[in-house]
Amino acid sequence: MTVTTRPPRECARCTRTGVRFAVTWPEGSVCRCCYQRATRTHGTCTGCGEQRLLPGLVDGRPSCTVCAGIPKDFHCTRCGREDEPVRVGLCAHCCLSDDLTALLTDTTGQVSPTLLPLFTALTQQTHARSARTWLTVNPHATKLLQDLARGTVPLQHATFTEHAHPSKVAFLRELCIEHGLLEPVSLDIERFQTWLDGKLRTADPADARLIRQYARWVHLNRMQHLAGTGALKKGTFLAAKQSTTVALEFVQHIRASGLTPATCTQACVDDWLATGPTTRSLARGFVRWASAHRHLPPVVFPYRVARTEPVITQQQRLGHIARLLVPNDQLATDERVAALLLLLYAQPLARIAGMRRHQIRDEHGLLTVTFTGDALTIPAPFAAIVRDHLAAPPNQNTAAHRDSPRLFPGRRPGQHLHQNTIMNKLRDAGIDLRGARNAALRALVIDLPAPVVADSLNYSYTITDKHRRNAGATFLDYATLRTTHTIGIPTA
Numbered sequence: 001m002t003v004t005t006r007p008p009r010e011c012a013r014c015t016r017t018g019v020r021f022a023v024t025w026p027e028g029s030v031c032r033c034c035y036q037r038a039t040r041t042h043g044t045c046t047g048c049g050e051q052r053l054l055p056g057l058v059d060g061r062p063s064c065t066v067c068a069g070i071p072k073d074f075h076c077t078r079c080g081r082e083d084e085p086v087r088v089g090l091c092a093h094c095c096l097s098d099d100l101t102a103l104l105t106d107t108t109g110q111v112s113p114t115l116l117p118l119f120t121a122l123t124q125q126t127h128a129r130s131a132r133t134w135l136t137v138n139p140h141a142t143k144l145l146q147d148l149a150r151g152t153v154p155l156q157h158a159t160f161t162e163h164a165h166p167s168k169v170a171f172l173r174e175l176c177i178e179h180g181l182l183e184p185v186s187l188d189i190e191r192f193q194t195w196l197d198g199k200l201r202t203a204d205p206a207d208a209r210l211i212r213q214y215a216r217w218v219h220l221n222r223m224q225h226l227a228g229t230g231a232l233k234k235g236t237f238l239a240a241k242q243s244t245t246v247a248l249e250f251v252q253h254i255r256a257s258g259l260t261p262a263t264c265t266q267a268c269v270d271d272w273l274a275t276g277p278t279t280r281s282l283a284r285g286f287v288r289w290a291s292a293h294r295h296l297p298p299v300v301f302p303y304r305v306a307r308t309e310p311v312i313t314q315q316q317r318l319g320h321i322a323r324l325l326v327p328n329d330q331l332a333t334d335e336r337v338a339a340l341l342l343l344l345y346a347q348p349l350a351r352i353a354g355m356r357r358h359q360i361r362d363e364h365g366l367l368t369v370t371f372t373g374d375a376l377t378i379p380a381p382f383a384a385i386v387r388d389h390l391a392a393p394p395n396q397n398t399a400a401h402r403d404s405p406r407l408f409p410g411r412r413p414g415q416h417l418h419q420n421t422i423m424n425k426l427r428d429a430g431i432d433l434r435g436a437r438n439a440a441l442r443a444l445v446i447d448l449p450a451p452v453v454a455d456s457l458n459y460s461y462t463i464t465d466k467h468r469r470n471a472g473a474t475f476l477d478y479a480t481l482r483t484t485h486t487i488g489i490p491t492a
């Protein structure tokens, strides 16, 4: 006796077995997934060229019921649309229309006139199916629609904002705004106000007042202006929230330091920045505003510096300098001089390459270099290398180059050495150029007031000031120092 086992039934389209089947068509059994996809496919039938529903499959191409021999009529019995039937004989549009009519009917038995624009908009949209899904999965929204239609609750913004579950009816509210049932408002601005109220609920009352004032003056004003021009973006709202949060934390930091906003000190600001994450720098807007409006004393709040700025350690910098002091076969004398100018005076290579001989002076046994108006002393161990270079500059052995005004003459007449030539040599010698220059600048600004460094080394105050803060220098009275400090470059 033999036992025959029947192979499991599989979907004619996706070949899956063990699935629920919807129909059996000429091609075989079709699972529910494939049936749904088939009854939502519209287009031009390749068999008869007609524009209609294409649930069938002939030679792998979507086909109409006639061409595929499907014994079913998919036309809606009410509106005549040929589409997936949602309820017996009715398409999604007609079902949505029925559902909404039931929901939006007022006490007179008619669709409420105030909600009619919404009814029309919803029933006339192309995606009736998604609108139906939205209604089905949102009991809060359907209930509210019903209440609005019957006049149990007024059609106004407060009905939505004071709803027990505002987020569940937020989409319905947006629809009402879109279709002119409610006055347009900027939902982001409103969300910010709600958020602010919640945020300040537990704060010290005086601090809450200050932060609220800041949030209104700075952020709400700006958001309202942007909303007015249609340029309000999600990012603005998020940035306003973050800035306000950090501002509140900063005020709390002041309190924790035993001070009040009115007695806040520079040390308190410096401490705030030095002892926390980089996001603390977001308090800058608040501090500037509060100082300008005399809620805070005139403290300085530095800019945040990009963390990607390459910097080598001072130890690495000193290591490079020490190596440059002894002649080596990797770098020629002129290249060592260029590297020293970079490591000692934080000069960019392009500027170094283009230097003129007169920028270096040897007078009364003192070697000086000038980048701007100030002559800076070149300390002893480095002076010897620079003197070596001056005594025998390279590329000077042709008539064309004799007495070149360039500090680093190039191979071609009248030209200076190209910065890339020096750059490659120094890189080969293992010097991270940008890192080295930043490290040098940082070391210089620790020893000298930033404006002095800026003036003598031809940097903008902003840059030297930034490096100064990065180096962890404490606040100094620049103005006083500037008039009393004599120029001199610290030896490494």
Ligand SMILES: [Zn+2]
Residues within 6 Å of the ligand: 011, 012, 013, 014, 015, 016, 030, 031, 032, 033, 034, 035
């Ligand atoms: Zn299937």
Ligand SMILES: [Zn+2]
Residues within 6 Å of the ligand: 045, 046, 047, 048, 049, 050, 063, 064, 065, 066, 067, 068
């Ligand atoms: Zn056809």
Ligand SMILES: [Zn+2]
Residues within 6 Å of the ligand: 076, 077, 078, 079, 080, 081, 090, 091, 092, 093, 094, 095
């Ligand atoms: Zn229909």
